[in-house]
Amino acid sequence: MEVLRTKDLHIGYKDKAILPPINVSLDEGNLIALIGPNGAGKSTLFKTLTAHIKPISGSIELLGKELFEYSSKEKAMLIGLVLTERPDDMFLKVYDVVASGRCPYTNFFGKIEKEDENIIQESLEIVGINHLKDRYFNTLSDGEKQKVMIAKTLAQNTPIIFMDEPTAFIDYPSKIELFSLMKMLTKERNKTIIFSSHDLELLLRYTDDIWMISKGKELVSAKKDDLLESGILKEYFNLKEDIKI
Amino acid sequence: MSRNKINISILIAIIFLGILLFFLNLFVGSVTIPFADLFNVFFGSEGNQTVSTIVFDYRLPQAVTALFAGAALSVAGLLMQTLFRNPLADPSMLGISSGAGLGVAITILLTGILGASALSTMGIWSNLGVSLAAFVGATLVLMLILGFSSRVRNMTTLIIIGLMVSYLAGSLTDIMKFFSMKEDIHAFVIWGMGSFSAVGTSKLMFFSTSIVIGLFASLLMSKNLNVILLGDLYAENLGVNVKRNNLFIILVSGYLTAIVTAYCGPIAFLGLAIPHLTRFIFKTSDHRILVPVVMLIGMVVSLLCNLVARMPGFEGNLPINAVTAFIGAPIVIWVILRKR
Numbered sequence: 239m240e241v242l243r244t245k246d247l248h249i250g251y252k253d254k255a256i257l258p259p260i261n262v263s264l265d266e267g268n269l270i271a272l273i274g275p276n277g278a279g280k281s282t283l284f285k286t287l288t289a290h291i292k293p294i295s296g297s298i299e300l301l302g303k304e305l306f307e308y309s310s311k312e313k314a315m316l317i318g319l320v321l322t323e324r325p326d327d328m329f330l331k332v333y334d335v336v337a338s339g340r341c342p343y344t345n346f347f348g349k350i351e352k353e354d355e356n357i358i359q360e361s362l363e364i365v366g367i368n369h370l371k372d373r374y375f376n377t378l379s380d381g382e383k384q385k386v387m388i389a390k391t392l393a394q395n396t397p398i399i400f401m402d403e404p405t406a407f408i409d410y411p412s413k414i415e416l417f418s419l420m421k422m423l424t425k426e427r428n429k430t431i432i433f434s435s436h437d438l439e440l441l442l443r444y445t446d447d448i449w450m451i452s453k454g455k456e457l458v459s460a461k462k463d464d465l466l467e468s469g470i471l472k473e474y475f476n477l478k479e480d481i482k483i
Numbered sequence: 484m485s486r487n488k489i490n491i492s493i494l495i496a497i498i499f500l501g502i503l504l505f506f507l508n509l510f511v512g513s514v515t516i517p518f519a520d521l522f523n524v525f526f527g528s529e530g531n532q533t534v535s536t537i538v539f540d541y542r543l544p545q546a547v548t549a550l551f552a553g554a555a556l557s558v559a560g561l562l563m564q565t566l567f568r569n570p571l572a573d574p575s576m577l578g579i580s581s582g583a584g585l586g587v588a589i590t591i592l593l594t595g596i597l598g599a600s601a602l603s604t605m606g607i608w609s610n611l612g613v614s615l616a617a618f619v620g621a622t623l624v625l626m627l628i629l630g631f632s633s634r635v636r637n638m639t640t641l642i643i644i645g646l647m648v649s650y651l652a653g654s655l656t657d658i659m660k661f662f663s664m665k666e667d668i669h670a671f672v673i674w675g676m677g678s679f680s681a682v683g684t685s686k687l688m689f690f691s692t693s694i695v696i697g698l699f700a701s702l703l704m705s706k707n708l709n710v711i712l713l714g715d716l717y718a719e720n721l722g723v724n725v726k727r728n729n730l731f732i733i734l735v736s737g738y739l740t741a742i743v744t745a746y747c748g749p750i751a752f753l754g755l756a757i758p759h760l761t762r763f764i765f766k767t768s769d770h771r772i773l774v775p776v777v778m779l780i781g782m783v784v785s786l787l788c789n790l791v792a793r794m795p796g797f798e799g800n801l802p803i804n805a806v807t808a809f810i811g812a813p814i815v816i817w818v819i820l821r822k823r
Contacts, residue, residue, distance in 0.1 A: 314722030
């Protein structure tokens, strides 16, 4: 099933498009990597697709409906977000961070009902951080913090999840753990995950599709296997060497 | 013992301490009232007239003012600290109190020119005028700070801007004072030292009601305050209208600060110290707990400050600001050192 489709989407700030029109679509249960050099527009694309900034022109259809026709609460129930910036508060507990994912569902006072509690518990267990739930967020390692933010997004219970460089600043074993977690979420929980990353060798092992962007170039979406065989990766980024996995 | 049980025990202890301090506020002062007399004034039939006057006309309104002002300033500080995600944010540091002072100074000058009379002679209108002026001044500075905050990402920059705005407002205030009537300048200086005694019986109802409205509004904000701790983008993604929410936080915080500043003068340090102390004691950042408990601890510490300022020997003249800083500054240092 198609979850997202863009039509002639121009992204950028102040009417200045930074990329040629984008026409892509996204199927349910896929893990998609967005790659490209710094400054190519990855963040801008993410912010546009998650409705934080408006597109200059063109449309974004989310589950068959224009993105900007959804209310902010509805959007919060459809799109989850994992960012590189992290909460920084002395006494913020892991449980509370994950519980904040229930925000679109809870009442005016943010009361956590039994059902919310079950979902929070399940999210902690899926990500494998149940043992951390009473810890203060600030005392965790970078990899653990990233898992907490993913658990928060799972508690948010959205079909689509965007992750901005989820594997940056994280040690190698944690990177592998994160990638397999993301893969598991798409295959077993039917989530659609789009993430940006510079860990090319690693991400090629886990993703289904790859979106490439480069300054001024059209966004190219390709199946991972096609990508390696056709040499398009080498050509797109003007690389001197072949990429082999 | 679980964290919850510890917290509840601490909470009960704080409530008892508050009640104790409240009664101490009633019978300690330049005239020490024996407990028997105090008891008679409240519950007995043959109350001593002098004692009754001291208690009902002076000490009770002062204690109630301290109670509400303490709660208001502490919550205003908590809101600022959460909004800016900065432990040093405090209504006075962002120039809000100076803005209130400037508003008061302008009003005093204008009534002097337009009404050709000293503001202090205008009875009830003077109180309303001063409160309104302080509120408008504080809100304008808040808006200015908010405008800057959307431009600068770095919170240190914003605090420097706040300090500069504060100096600017202070400088303008001095210029206003230069052109004001002597009677009012004296009133302004007294206002600037801070005191819980200026509200008095007649205005107590208005003061308390205004504060309670602000406190109630802040209690309603707990959910969004918790979410914005994650950061603006996360909050927005979770369906919070961050811009509107920030504006509301600043409005409530500015409103509370403005009312207290208008009646009690710019009282420093409670807004900075109490949220720190509360977070440190209760080890939580959940605003559903923090907001009410910050109010409570604000009340208790404020009563303590008022009691110290009123100790026999000071003759009720010790500015409340001297006491709040004396008690507040060590609290902040202690908490920050314990954190590391």
